[in-house]
Amino acid sequence: MMDAMNVQKLHRVTVLYADSDSELCHAVQLYADGRQEIEACAIAPDGWKVLQLLEKGFRPQVIVLDSLVSGPTLSHILTRICLLGEQRPYVILTGVPGTQAILQRFLTMGANYIIFKPYTLDDLFAEIYHFCVDDLQWDIYRAKARFLQLLRQMQYNCRLSGLVYLERCVLQLALGRQDYTAKELYHQAVEGEHIPLGAVSSAIERVNKSLRASGPEGYAALCRAVGKTEGGHLTNLELIRSLAAEVRRALR
Secondary structure, eight states: OOOHHHHHOOOOEEEEEEOSOHHHHHHHHHHHHTOTTEEEEEEESSHHHHHHHHHTTOOOSEEEEETTOSSSOHHHHHHHHHTTGGGOOEEEEEEOTTOHHHHHGGGGTTOOEEEESSOOHHHHHHHHHHHHSOHHHHHHHHHHHHHHHHHHHTTOOTTOTHHHHHHHHHHHHHHSSSOOOHHHHHHHHTTTSOOOHHHHHHHHHHHHHHHHHHOHHHHHHHHHHTTOOTTOOOOHHHHHHHHHHHHHHHHO
């Protein structure tokens, strides 16, 4: 059985993002600030700032480097990065469509991956994270992302405290190696926190009712998945199981 605490916690990564587009840099910073799996995200408006940060001792796990970033040439920046030896970060190049043939040569000069614009920040940070973690952590990351996507589709209320417990229960069921009762899932969701199981059940029930009202189409699909009519109301365990089934499908 997977440890419940392993499901709840994600490895945290450090990133250096370099692009001359100030609006894009601002968007990346805001996105990173709101992600629990990002420990630190430094922003560089040009190649000189990248080199300056590295010279000052900043050692990100991943550098995202736009191929058209101003300053020194891409070849020069990659050469300096390679000189870091064992502390050398992974390098993701970003570029515009049609430059694939040109950028491919940089894969032999220290770059590890190329992603083309326009990209979503969800996709970019998924690639960043994938470079830094093992298979288990990558599964947890993808499971969390799919869970959040499902809730967004149902226009969830992010202020509800039960969302944390619901996520933990869904991930435990989706990634664990056995089935669980509702009580077992509640217990693992608050392991070590001394929170009554009744409070967990009530908090998840409030989320359950909210999702039914805010996302009737998505909620109806979850009902159908467990054999209930579209206008039905899922028990907490049925909600957890139907969401977990959707998460498992995303991991195949």
